[in-house]
Amino acid sequence: MTWHPPRDLVERYAQGRLDPVLTMSVESHLARCPACRAAVPYEEEWLTASWERIEDLVDRPRQRLATRLLCRFGVPEHVAVFLAATPALARGWLVAMAGVLGFAVAAARLSAQDGAGAADALIPFLVAAPLLPLAGIAAAYGRHVDPAYELQAATPLAGWRALLLRALAVLCCAVALTGAATPLLPGPPGLAAAWLLPALALTAAALALSTRFAPPVSVAALAAAWSGAVAAGPLLASDLLLAFSPGAQALYALAAPALLALVYLRRARLDPGETR
Ligand SMILES: [Zn+2]
Structure with missing residues (x-):
């Protein structure tokens, strides 16, 4: 030198x-x-x-708590690592979800105390709850939302398997959190749980639409449609809870499996990365 x-x-x-x-x-x-x-x-x-x-x-990278928990429940380690890295299951998301639910529960309790009908008090919660898994799906997997997308796009897990796996994880998490918040609501327990079927149907619809459009686009369209459907109740039939009525629930119960069957048939088109 x-x-x-x-x-x-x-x-x-x-x-x-x-x-x-x-x-x-x-x-x-x-x-x-x-x-x-x-x-x-x-x-x-x-x-x-x-x-x-x-x-x-x-x-010696330390395994995240979520990975260790999943492994304990029998999930293979490579799947557990992949699931724990879901952007929509990051701590910030979970805190945000808990925050939305907390506000909705507090609003319901306060307006029930103010003398509003228990049913009316539940509406913000019922409207918000199905949107949580929907928002999670938009941020579950894909080039634009997952910092590790390029890394695992080349793995055998990539594509529709990855999206479905993460969508399922996001749905389970959202349903568990919302389910935990439901008993805290005022009013009849049957009505308080009226978010579940719309949440499942909207999640299935988001996946079905994602075989055609990018997940964030599908989710945005469905969120708008859901808000419209809820608003249609008071406008068309002066019934605030039309979107949660038994008739509507039957519709969600029929739609969810039909949409999931469609997702399964069109699963090869579910890769949000390569084609769009
Ligand atoms: Zn030198």
Whole structure:
């Protein structure tokens, strides 16, 4: 090596007084030159501890809690890792879902206290609950929502299997959270649970539409349709709860399996990455 950085440059580097460009060039030299490296003082203990922490991260990645839980319930490890990385199941999403449910429950309890009919008080909750899994599906899998998409797009799990698997996980999570919130609602328990069938039907519809359009587009269209359907009750039949009536529930119960059958038949078109 014919060139070495002048001593004052190395000194200023050690004091952290160099701009980023000079820092990088000094560092790239130090990496290759033991003589100059010896001139830079360092704390041996700190360096050892630092390396240990890096090795700990690189060599022994700690499994996330969700992965460990899924494995305990018999899910194969590669599937568990994939599910735990679902963007729509990240901690922020779960907190947001819990927040929406908490607000809806609080609103229902407050308006029931104010003397509104228990049925009317439930409406915000009933309208919001089916939208939660729907929003989760939009952010479950795909080029635009999953930072690890490119990585696993080349794996055998990619494509429709991945989307369906994650959609199922998102649905289970949303249903579990909403189900946990339901007993906290005022009013008749039967009505409080009226969100379940619309949630299943809308999820199935989102997947069915995703065989044609990108999941976020399908989900946005369905969210608009759902809001329209709920608003149609008071407009057409002056019944605020028309979208949750027994007749409507029967419709959801019929639609969900039919749509899921359609999804299964058209599953090969469910890869949101390659075709759009
Ligand atoms: Zn040197």
